Amino acid sequence: MNHPMWLDNPAITAELLPALGQTLLMTAFAALISVLLGLPLGIWLWATARGCLAPRPAVHRALSALVDLGRSIPFIILMIALIPFTRFMVGTALGWQAAVVPLSVGAIPFFARLVEAALRDVPHGKVEAVQMMGAANGQIIRQVMVPEALPGLISGATVTAVTLVSYTAMAGAVGGGGLGALAISYGYQRYQSDVMIACIALLVLVVVAIQFAGDRLARLADHRR
Template structure:
């Protein structure tokens, strides 16, 4: 009980934890939105240009696959350091949660694109053929058949991606991105404040659980099967 009282009266926790939590939510939320906007069409393009796709193209598919595979092969910390010039160009700074959005997005887009590709490939070929028989356009088939049928799995992929980005954001804190990761490192680790470290971990766990619960609920709501 004494430990809990000390934690609740720690000024780092009472004054800096709320702001750090908001920074983590901001950087994870914005990068998640950008990841979906960029990764969804990339994943659909991988399916459409692949064997048996709506518009097969070996060259285009191979080029997209190389981009995705190269993007996925970079450890996040290395990626964040390697693109510092690009981050500074786009955000005007390399510090703060805003700067972390660039590497977070670039690191997550290839990951999410593969999740979308896997989800869409599981859609029954018979449903696509039925849509083609009634004269549906490629765009209508992508949106009305492929995405609609794969939506529960895509929502699951978004959930996994958001949770991954929360973890990445904590790593970004080691390089000046702020958020809960920076708080845990600067005070919990460097200054040996165990209570700060424990509380920070608890907050991250709570955020992950909330995202997972919301994602599961949305996935059930959009499941048309």
């Protein structure tokens, strides 16, 4: 029985789906950690800025410098620099579990800036109205700022997850596994263009699926519509 020639390639038939699974796991875990840690960091950035809930210019400048430093380091360099820390956290510097560490470290400051931007878009009048009713800063953040900024926060998380997908491909260059490692080891080093095309197609599908889901959730969370 005739079948497509690419099905004769063991890199596709045996390794493509496990590599896809590794990419999805890296993206999911790193995105979750980035949201859990980047959200409070972004709130802290916003709250300590001038004219916000708890203006602390010195603290804001220090946080802003730290976030900008984290965002400015190229991911491939960050991943290599964090090898000792990665080994300490997960016991190894290879595999998708190890790749989650630098992926998260690189994405946390990125998402924090998006959180700060989303909170700045909330009309200041709503904050003032709640302050006049005697609400504490914590209540304002939980009950006003986060709900009002939720569509922007979801969009920011979506952008972060999409960025992480591209980071996972780079992680494959230094033993991170996933579709990036498969594309490099077979598609580039062994000149198997069908493997490269298959990896690219799956990465595109993953990005499209994440963007579609994120856009849908953001629309559902937008009470202004």
